[in-house]
Amino acid sequence: MSMMRTLRLCLLSLLAFAGMFLAPRPTHALTLACNVTVTQENFGTVDVLPGAAINTNASLTVDCGITALQANIYMCITFPAYSMQGSGGSVAWQLDDPTTPSNVWSSTTPIVVPAVALSLDQKVTINLPATMFGGQSSVPSGTYTQSLTGSATWSTTSCTSHDILSSGTTTANVSAQVIVQKSCNISATNLNFGSVGDLTTVHTGQSSLSVQCTKSTGYTIGLNGGNSGATDPTARSMTAGSNSIRYGLYQQSGGSTPWGNTSSNWLSGTGTAATQTIPVYGVVPIQTTPPPNTYQDTIIATVTY
Known part of the structure; x- marks a missing residue:
């Protein structure tokens, strides 16, 4: 009689363990977070007397990390006014459209981060051209700089979507510098x-x-x-x-x-x-x-x- 009780207790324990093992696990929705990094727009040391425009390039990277979302991500970035400042005054410049450098940067044209396989980094790096305008021969010599903080909006459907799980906002910081030489x-x-x-x-x-x-x-x-x-x-x-x-x-x-x-x-x-x-x-x-x-x-x- 004592042996039978022992066997029943063991059987009940085994069934209880199996029940725990077979119970469905809860699922968690994955939210998406994207970051933007930009290298410096450095125009170098320039002679402004000829009055010519000066061009340079930086790199802009959108990194959405490791995500399970199998969809393209679309990001739009709005930057404030462009004006490098120095002790002698200011230098006018602009960020250009990467696809059409003669056009100014468009805050409504999305940067597309293509979908990738699960567990891989979902990011893209694009060329970011910039132009220091010509006709600024009256700028005194010196170092001129500017730091911009842009507003970036992204989602898996469009730049204006507000899906809480697949959209969001972040900032994009870019700096610019030029040294105007004596000439x-x-x-x-x-x-x-x-x-x-x-x-x-x-x-x-x-x-x-x-x-x-x-x-x-x-x-x-x-x-x-x-x-x-x-x-x-x-x-x-x-x-x-x-x-x-x-x-x-x-x-x-x-x-x-x-x-x-x-x-x-x-x-x-x-x-x-x-x-x-x-x-x-x-x-x-x-x-x-x-x-x-x-x-x-x-x-x-x-x-x-």
């Missing part, structure tokens, strides 16, 4: 004293330099000693064979303020981003008249900034 351009016109019969009187002439420098950039302009290597700005030489004519170059009319190539006789200025026209005055003093001929010299103008 100057210089060109010159020839100085022609004309045709003269003798050098018993003073002869004068005038030419000009055209200088364009980045706004607020300080610069100096030096004129070298010409082919003769003259160290005295008032005693350069135009030559024809073994004969020569002495002349000088000056920063002011009337033969005042000699213009040379040292710190004591440079011309100084500050860039405005516009082209500045600077006159160069030449004087041929009274001297012995050499044989008739065409007398020439070559001067190198150097702008330092």
Whole structure:
């Protein structure tokens, strides 16, 4: 009798265990969470004087992690206004449409994250082009930056769906930077004293330099000693064979303020981003008249900034 009780107790325990094993497990709905990361839009170091547009690229990654949803995910991102700021002002730029770079970024065109097999990362990386607008030659040199926080909306049907299990919102942070370098351009016109019969009187002439420098950039302009290597700005030489004519170059009319190539006789200025026209005055003093001929010299103008 005692043995029978033992057997029944064991049988009841076995049945109870089997009942636990066979009971249905509860199921849990999987929610979806997507994140956006963007590398920096770095325009590098640029010269704005030519006024050309500058292009660059970043990468935008939408990562929805490991999901059991076997469906495409659609994300739309809205960014605020584009304007990089620096101590000298601002630089205008924009994010471009990846499919049509000439168009501005569209907040209504979805980024599609394709469906993948279960337990694989569901993500996509796209090229994100950007343009710094041309026509900004008046921007002073310096570093300009901006950090944008965009609003991203996503779902498995459209960017505007609000299905609690397969839609949501997140943020998209993107930064932009450009370094505007100091820059100057210089060109010159020839100085022609004309045709003269003798050098018993003073002869004068005038030419000009055209200088364009980045706004607020300080610069100096030096004129070298010409082919003769003259160290005295008032005693350069135009030559024809073994004969020569002495002349000088000056920063002011009337033969005042000699213009040379040292710190004591440079011309100084500050860039405005516009082209500045600077006159160069030449004087041929009274001297012995050499044989008739065409007398020439070559001067190198150097702008330092």
